[in-house]
Amino acid sequence: MTTTPGSAAYAAALGGAASASVLLAAGLLLRARGFQFTKASMNESSRVLAEIQSLSASLASSESRLASTISAQQTSFASTLSLSSKQQTFEMVTTLADLKSRLDKVNDAKATMDNLTDHVSDLKSVLAGPRTRGVFGEQRLEEIVTDCLPPSAYSFQKTLSHPGGGTVRPDCLLTLPPPIGNLCVDAKFPLTAFEELVSISAADGGTLRAAQADARKKLKTHLTKHIADVSTKYVIPPLTSPSGALLFLPSEAVFMEIVSNHPEIMRVAHSKNVWICSPTTLMAVLTTMRGVVKEHTMQVSRAS
DSSP: OOOOHHHHHHHHHHHHHHHHHHHHHHHHHHHHTHHHHHHSOHHHHHHHHHHHHHHHHHHHHHHHHHHHHHHHHHHHHHHHHHHHHHHHHHHHHHHHHHHHHHHHHHHHHHHHHHHHHHHHHHHHHHTTSHHHHHHHHHHHHHHHHHHHSOGGGEEESOOEEOTTSSEEOOSEEEEOOTTTOEEEEEOOOOOHHHHHHHHHHTOOSTTHHHHHHHHHHHHHHHHHHHHHHHHHHHOOTTTSOTTOEEEEOSOHHHHHHHHHHOHHHHHHHHHTTEEEEOHHHHHHHHHHHHHHHHHHHHHHHHHO
């Protein structure tokens, strides 16, 4: 056990006080009995001396017990101090570990944001021109179709003979059981008018509403013409399904703009049997078609 300077000084003071008490007690006893001592017999002297020795032994025992108590208290204090130090060290290590974990998460989030920024920049470059926008739409369409349908239920860029003459080549041809039949999907979309609308929505000024109305009018004109083209090219029964054709918009934002602010465009599309789909709605449609294909395959297997 290590004795601290404060505890050692305290023990020394207690020891000095005990010795002084012994001398004082002995002096008082001798003084009280001084007269008898000078005239007493040797037996009386021996008895007094024995009392002094007994008192000294008792004080020595008390001093020993006091020293033991002090030592035990010092040990307990040292143990408590050591436990407190260990607890503080553990808490500090735990706090630092938690802080490091949070910093790692922040760094991961920053890396994800940087990566997302790069992807957004890439997407802007992809959507810079009509041709590259078409390629982007076709790639997104291909990803969704191949994820939702078996290979026997679709083909890409398949050339068809148009009843009116010439050929057409839809971006995707869905080969579905009757009564649906062949269903064409077009993945091209006019984005220029929508980009103009978005840029105007972020501007300020007194002519904001007029500019937005003009941009929405252009968007309606472009989409209405594109819907008519899709209907003329791809709704060609009996070669394709009389149910219509799908117009795939690979942008949820464009789809929401049409649904929210252009119900007339949706009415025109329905009247021409052209069904406008965003990535989310197309996945829902194809998932339903997958069930139809699976059921038809099972019926054919049971019949054979």
